[in-house]
Amino acid sequence: AFAPAELHRLTGAAATRAQILAGLADLAARDHGDAPVVVYYAGHGYLYRSGGDADGYDHIATPLLVPVGLRRTAAGIQYGLLAHEFTRALQAIAARARNLTVILDCCHAAAMLHLDAEPEPISPRDYLHTPNNLHTPNNLHTPDPLAHVVVLTASSAGGRAHVDPVRESLIFTDALLAAVARCPTWDAALADARGQVQAVFPAQQPGLAG
Numbered sequence: 001a002f003a004p005a006e007l008h009r010l011t012g013a014a015a016t017r018a019q020i021l022a023g024l025a026d027l028a029a030r031d032h033g034d035a036p037v038v039v040y041y042a043g044h045g046y047l048y049r050s051g052g053d054a055d056g057y058d059h060i061a062t063p064l065l066v067p068v069g070l071r072r073t074a075a076g077i078q079y080g081l082l083a084h085e086f087t088r089a090l091q092a093i094a095a096r097a098r099n100l101t102v103i104l105d106c107c108h109a110a111a112m113l114h115l116d117a118e119p120e121p122i123s124p125r126d127y128l129h130t131p132n133n134l135h136t137p138n139n140l141h142t143p144d145p146l147a148h149v150v151v152l153t154a155s156s157a158g159g160r161a162h163v164d165p166v167r168e169s170l171i172f173t174d175a176l177l178a179a180v181a182r183c184p185t186w187d188a189a190l191a192d193a194r195g196q197v198q199a200v201f202p203a204q205q206p207g208l209a210g
Helices: 017-028 083-094 171-182 186-200
Strands: 037-042 044-050 060-066 071-073 076-078 100-105 149-153 207-209
Touching: 017 037, 017 083, 037 083, 060 083, 083 100, 100 171, 149 186, 171 186, 186 207
Parallel strands: 037 100, 100 149
Antiparallel strands: 044 060, 071 076, 149 207
């Protein structure tokens, strides 16, 4: 367990793009050695569609996390946290932490982080061939992290993460907490959590890499 002084929470109005990036930069500025480091995001994930023709074909879907203050304007999205920015921030942390765990409980979670490659300016790109369909991406895939990083994702790259209809909390987070308490490995915990989630939302696809 982490001591209270070791926790850096950003909730409510504090969870802005600038504050999230500053918090990640602070982690990257320190050498953590073998000490455990956990980055947890619970909130909205979004595939921002741009380009394409008038019928909605062949647009570019850009994954992004949704901080407080995100705006959609005629010029595009402002104050979102793009997947390639999040990836670069986590790569910097991974370079100084040999025991890093990342947990993403949001829609399109598996599209948000790719630690194994240098991200493109807009990364990953996905040209969808079904109008207004964000559930069958062609080129988004499960993250393939570095060997010393574990990434747990609540949903597939094109899928959604749901709220428990009874507790009104994120069902993957609740399931993962219960699973970690009784399972000896991440593989077992993810299988346990996935079973709990899919008993309520069969289409949701939690994943594990690392």
